[in-house]
Ligand SMILES: O=C(O)CCC(=O)C(=O)O
């Protein structure tokens with residue numbers, strides 16, 4: 380996201396959104412109930428990322444300065460493949476097929492020890508299966524870094 384990603388995302392636009400319709404709020408509440416514990420505080424706004432069909436996200440670990448222990452992402456429109464690669468053991472990796480309407484949750488080792496990336500169209504395979512990429516929108520909720528109260532987050536960065 381933003382500065383922390385230093386150009387990791389290609390072919391995108393993004394926004395931070397804090398006001399939602401009632402229908403969207405109900406969905407976000409389901410996401411939050413599924414992904415976050417009662418002791419976790421979320422960043423005050425939700426990150427919405429709109430990746431064009433040729434857009435992709437290079438491997439990165441979200442900044443621990445701006446993001447806490449949990450990242451939850453709802454994928455919309457096009458399916459895509461997210462690859463996780465261990466930062467110390469590149470031979471240790473896995474891929475997730477992100478179907479539209481699916482939710483992924485990165486926490487624990489997946490959050491801190493593995494990079495995540497969204498494959499570009501030419502490389503978009505889940506095993507043998509080709510997953511053609513179209514426009515993809517993701518709605519990403521993050522917890523605040525530990526020890527940071529909602530009032531202490533200051534001006535949140537446009538992205539992590
Ligand atoms: O689009 C996604 O689901 C992930 C985006 C991401 O990795 C990020 O913004 O840090």
Ligand SMILES: [Fe+2]
Pocket residue numbers: 380439440441495
């Ligand atoms: Fe990320």
